[in-house]
Amino acid sequence: KYLSKKYQSSGINAEYGERRVEEEKHTTKLLQTYAALVRKYEKELAANTTHSETISNLTITNSKLDTQLGMSREKEHKFNIALQKLREQSERKTLESKEEIFRLTAERDSLKYELKKLTSEMRGIDKNFFDEVEDLKFTLQESAKLNRVYEKTLQNVCRKHKLNYHELMVGVINRRKRKCT
Numbered sequence: 001k002y003l004s005k006k007y008q009s010s011g012i013n014a015e016y017g018e019r020r021v022e023e024e025k026h027t028t029k030l031l032q033t034y035a036a037l038v039r040k041y042e043k044e045l046a047a048n049t050t051h052s053e054t055i056s057n058l059t060i061t062n063s064k065l066d067t068q069l070g071m072s073r074e075k076e077h078k079f080n081i082a083l084q085k086l087r088e089q090s091e092r093k094t095l096e097s098k099e100e101i102f103r104l105t106a107e108r109d110s111l112k113y114e115l116k117k118l119t120s121e122m123r124g125i126d127k128n129f130f131d132e133v134e135d136l137k138f139t140l141q142e143s144a145k146l147n148r149v150y151e152k153t154l155q156n157v158c159r160k161h162k163l164n165y166h167e168l169m170v171g172v173i174n175r176r177k178r179k180c181t
Helices: 005-122 127-160 165-180
Strands: none
Touching: 127 165
């Protein structure tokens, strides 16, 4: 209070100077903080841009994967349907095969029975039986030859005596029928 005006004036100047220095320090500090914030903002902006690009790429990849997943599920569904059809066909064929096996088994058993029956009948037939059959066959052929010779002879006799061979034969056949009944 008791200072001189000049001293007071230089005190004001000193105070003003200190204040000014303080303000400049504060301004410098603010500018440095601002510059640091701008640099941090620019880094964050660059990072955000990178992240945005990454997110965009991931979104595209995700979309592609979703499409592939949908297609895979559709394929799986089609394969399941085809598999079910194949199973049904296989079951049908198996059933048909079982029925065929059953039918063939029954036929085999029937043929076995028939074979046993024929084998049993064949036991009574010896080698002489077949020789006798051949002899009978030969005799039948010879008899047929003789019948043709007799028929020609009879036709010649009928011609010689002017008789109708066919009428004569019909009469003989009719007499035989009457005797049989």
